Amino acid sequence: MLCYSGPLSSTQLPNSVSAGSRLRVAYQGVRGAYSEAAAEKAYPNCEAVPCDQFDAAFEAVEKWIVDRAVLPIENSLGGSIHRNYDLLLRHSLHIVGEVKLAVRHCLLANHGVRVEDLQRVLSHPQALAQCENTLTKLGLSREATDDTALAAKYVAFNKLKDTGAVASSSAAKIYGLNILAEDVQDDCDNVTRFLMLAREPIIPGVEKPFKTSIVFSLEEGPGVLFKALAVFALRQINLTKIESRPLRNQPLRASDDSNNGSKYFDYLFYVDFEASMAEERAQNALRHLKEFATFLRVLGSYPVDTTML
Numbered sequence: 001m002l003c004y005s006g007p008l009s010s011t012q013l014p015n016s017v018s019a020g021s022r023l024r025v026a027y028q029g030v031r032g033a034y035s036e037a038a039a040e041k042a043y044p045n046c047e048a049v050p051c052d053q054f055d056a057a058f059e060a061v062e063k064w065i066v067d068r069a070v071l072p073i074e075n076s077l078g079g080s081i082h083r084n085y086d087l088l089l090r091h092s093l094h095i096v097g098e099v100k101l102a103v104r105h106c107l108l109a110n111h112g113v114r115v116e117d118l119q120r121v122l123s124h125p126q127a128l129a130q131c132e133n134t135l136t137k138l139g140l141s142r143e144a145t146d147d148t149a150l151a152a153k154y155v156a157f158n159k160l161k162d163t164g165a166v167a168s169s170s171a172a173k174i175y176g177l178n179i180l181a182e183d184v185q186d187d188c189d190n191v192t193r194f195l196m197l198a199r200e201p202i203i204p205g206v207e208k209p210f211k212t213s214i215v216f217s218l219e220e221g222p223g224v225l226f227k228a229l230a231v232f233a234l235r236q237i238n239l240t241k242i243e244s245r246p247l248r249n250q251p252l253r254a255s256d257d258s259n260n261g262s263k264y265f266d267y268l269f270y271v272d273f274e275a276s277m278a279e280e281r282a283q284n285a286l287r288h289l290k291e292f293a294t295f296l297r298v299l300g301s302y303p304v305d306t307t308m309l
């Protein structure tokens with residue numbers, strides 16, 4: 001059995017893994033991070049493997065160190081986690097599922113520390129943004145950490161008296177912190193959607209609701225995005241998400257009309273739609289889209305998370 005003294009980093013990944021009966025699932029963060037809870041919800045009884053960065057979680061799957069990765073992709077308050085959209089494209093893993101997690105932030109501090117003693121608070125930027133109103137009311141300055149549980153760990157290990165952390169109640173338990181306040185997020189409907197990633201795709205079915213995630217790019221021109229979205233509308237396929245990201249390697253392209261002289265940004269469009277790739281209407285929609293898309297990749301076709309939060 002391999003033992004890790006800390007989270008995996010992309011430069012220190014071991015090359016082999018011993019066989020174990022439990023599924024090994026990489027997540028970004030340290031113990032007590034929401035991503036760990038998401039990994040355990042996605043794969044009950046798994047061995048959740050902490051990674052220091054998102055890249056390391058992708059690489060851990062690619063190098064067979066773990067079996068799956070579970071990564072946050074969007075949040076009901078903060079929106080998309082753009083870094084993970086970019087990584088989905090740069091790596092060749094497949095989306096094999098999604099899991100939604102209700103996120104309930106707590107304000108944590110060392111025992112004996114009162115709210116009035118706090119000057120600043122540490123947490124993941126998304127968590128800080130989700131607690132904006134509460135933290136402003138308390139007059140606390142904010143500092144970002146790689147994940148919420150790392151903030152809790154740092155406050156505990158350094159026995160800080162003037163610094164709190166925004167993290168989960170399980171992080172409080174793990175690092176021996178006191179919960180000063182519960183549910184400090186500005187909106188009680190705080191849900192994060194995580195993707196389950198694997199080296200191989202799953203075979204799409206029709207026996208339960210499926211969703212498909214794709215990424216594509218288009219020629220520049222009037223109405224092209226309208227035309228792209230019409231391939232779904234024409235077949236009564238509902239879209240649940242659309243996200244655009246600039247194409248990094250060739251961000252600017254001159255207009256074909258040289259008199260005009262304008263330059264355009266090229267974009268990638270990430271779309272989630274409510275259909276399985278086993279359905280003919282989904283296959284037809286993508287065949288239609290391919291006729292004019294300059295690039296198209298299916299990231300995965302997977303069961304919708306319909307569990308109650």
Ligand SMILES: O=C(O)C(=O)Cc1ccccc1
Binds near residue numbers: 028029032033147149
């Ligand atoms: O920092 C964590 O604990 C994470 O897993 C990322 C995150 C941050 C804020 C809300 C949901 C997930």
